[in-house]
Amino acid sequence: MSVPTVIIHRDADVLAKAVAARVIVRIVDAQSAKGSAHLVLTGGTVGIATLAEIAASPARDAVDWRNLDIWWGDERFLPSGDPERNETGARKALLDHVDVNPARVHVMRGPDSGMTAEESAEAYAEELRRAARPEDHGPAPAFDLLMLGMGPDGHIASLFPGLPALYDTRSVVAVHGSPKPPPTRISMTFPVVQGANEVWVVAAGEEKAGAVRLALSDSGPMQVPAAGARGRRTLFLLDRAAASKIPASLGRASSP
Numbered sequence: 001m002s003v004p005t006v007i008i009h010r011d012a013d014v015l016a017k018a019v020a021a022r023v024i025v026r027i028v029d030a031q032s033a034k035g036s037a038h039l040v041l042t043g044g045t046v047g048i049a050t051l052a053e054i055a056a057s058p059a060r061d062a063v064d065w066r067n068l069d070i071w072w073g074d075e076r077f078l079p080s081g082d083p084e085r086n087e088t089g090a091r092k093a094l095l096d097h098v099d100v101n102p103a104r105v106h107v108m109r110g111p112d113s114g115m116t117a118e119e120s121a122e123a124y125a126e127e128l129r130r131a132a133r134p135e136d137h138g139p140a141p142a143f144d145l146l147m148l149g150m151g152p153d154g155h156i157a158s159l160f161p162g163l164p165a166l167y168d169t170r171s172v173v174a175v176h177g178s179p180k181p182p183p184t185r186i187s188m189t190f191p192v193v194q195g196a197n198e199v200w201v202v203a204a205g206e207e208k209a210g211a212v213r214l215a216l217s218d219s220g221p222m223q224v225p226a227a228g229a230r231g232r233r234t235l236f237l238l239d240r241a242a243a244s245k246i247p248a249s250l251g252r253a254s255s256p
Ligand SMILES: O=C(O)[C@H](O)[C@@H](O)[C@H](O)[C@H](O)COP(=O)(O)O
Pocket: 042, 043, 044, 045, 046, 047, 074, 075, 076, 086, 148, 149, 150, 151, 155, 156, 157, 158, 180
């Protein structure tokens, strides 16, 4: 797994704008090379703010939205359209404003599908399997970009410290008893996250600073799940507040 590159921006607003620009370039580069791309979205404040900044970007339509497969790293197990679903936030912030191919927007189904959380997780795992190519060498596509928010406890997606999902080798699992409401969620697991070409952890705010420090040190992913947020290339995209406890030894690029 790659050693993370750390990029620090002035505040959460500049961070969201800078990450939005970076996402556009990353997807355009991937599409230029392959004709299509796989992007994994995250929920959370900064994750959704980044999507809104993509929608507002003058460069937005450099992305070939019809040739983009959109996935989620996790989802709250709530009915379609529920305002608390990550999908709902993503549609409102971005997907309703660009010409995505609905068949390539891969949502994690909620209880209104008639499935249990376990069945929904297995259905998503099957959808990932179907999308994987032989050269991906795994149960899911080697995502061009997998975005993650991070909680104050170091959780990523819905992989929370101490919960069984951290140890699960399946690609997608149901999560019960999430300390962050709602309690029932669907989440990709470490093997799928770590199969991504690029993993970006985007975090802002003082309350994340301790977890950021641990995630960038030699903490184990079971104690600090963000320590397992690694792809072939890994970025930690932070605002100054979230980066305020990073030891200088880690080295980092800072924007003004
Ligand atoms: O479903 C979710 O809530 C997210 O996927 C979760 O992993 C989120 O990204 C982090 O909790 C950070 O959220 P904030 O940016 O709002 O702190």
